[in-house]
Amino acid sequence: MKILNLYFSTTGNTDKVAKTISATVQQAGHQVDTVRIIKSEAVDVLPYDLVFVGSGVYEWLPGLAMQKLFAKLRRQYVAAGQIKPASPRLPGKSAVVYCTYGGAHTGINEAIPAVKYMGQLFDHLGFEIVGEWYLLGEYHGKYKEFSVGGRLGNIQGRPNEADLQDLAEKVKGVMNV
Numbered sequence: 194m195k196i197l198n199l200y201f202s203t204t205g206n207t208d209k210v211a212k213t214i215s216a217t218v219q220q221a222g223h224q225v226d227t228v229r230i231i232k233s234e235a236v237d238v239l240p241y242d243l244v245f246v247g248s249g250v251y252e253w254l255p256g257l258a259m260q261k262l263f264a265k266l267r268r269q270y271v272a273a274g275q276i277k278p279a280s281p282r283l284p285g286k287s288a289v290v291y292c293t294y295g296g297a298h299t300g301i302n303e304a305i306p307a308v309k310y311m312g313q314l315f316d317h318l319g320f321e322i323v324g325e326w327y328l329l330g331e332y333h334g335k336y337k338e339f340s341v342g343g344r345l346g347n348i349q350g351r352p353n354e355a356d357l358q359d360l361a362e363k364v365k366g367v368m369n370v
């Protein structure tokens with residue numbers, strides 16, 4: 194099984210998640226290609242059987258470099274005839290889409306668009322979306338109150354050890370699919 198671990202992280206929260214994913218996949222005896230997007234670098238997702246894709250949430254969407262990468266990939270796959278009407282399933286191909294988010298204003302509602310956005314590229318290609326995961330991620334920006342007084346309460350230190358252990362269990366679950 195060819196596995197891709199694709200992610201974008203500016204303040205390190207998603208990086209922790211992605212590292213937990215790669216370690217768990219390797220412990221389960223599989224190889225994984227881990228790609229951290231910095232400037233929408235070229236990556237072809239189609240050769241992979243299982244893709245983990247994640248980002249921090251910025252203005253309700255994944256990071257800009259991730260959006261640019263997805264726009265570029267969508268154009269390439271359309272031009273190559275790999276995004277077809279009705280998006281027929283590609284047997285054996287699946288994707289897990291996740292984000293880390295702060296949700297200071299409207300909670301998970303401001304993270305849902307980011308996960309749905311990323312999932313759509315894979316759904317369009319014919320991958321089955323086998324997981325949509327939302328992990329809390331401390332807000333490391335200008336407004337300190339966002340990490341303690343937002344709708345989701347005190348999220349300092351998240352994702353923490355317990356979050357990452359839960360994540361590892363979910364990854365193992367997906368590997369057994």
Ligand SMILES: Cc1cc2nc3c(=O)[nH]c(=O)nc-3n(C[C@H](O)[C@H](O)[C@H](O)COP(=O)(O)O)c2cc1C
Nearest residue numbers: 202203204205206207249250252253295296330334
């Ligand atoms: C400039 C900035 C904007 C953010 N905007 C949002 C947002 O719109 N919605 C949200 O839920 N979280 C928002 N967050 C919180 C991040 O999504 C969260 O901390 C995430 O874990 C960051 O991931 P990263 O460290 O991997 O980049 C924002 C954080 C920063 C620094």
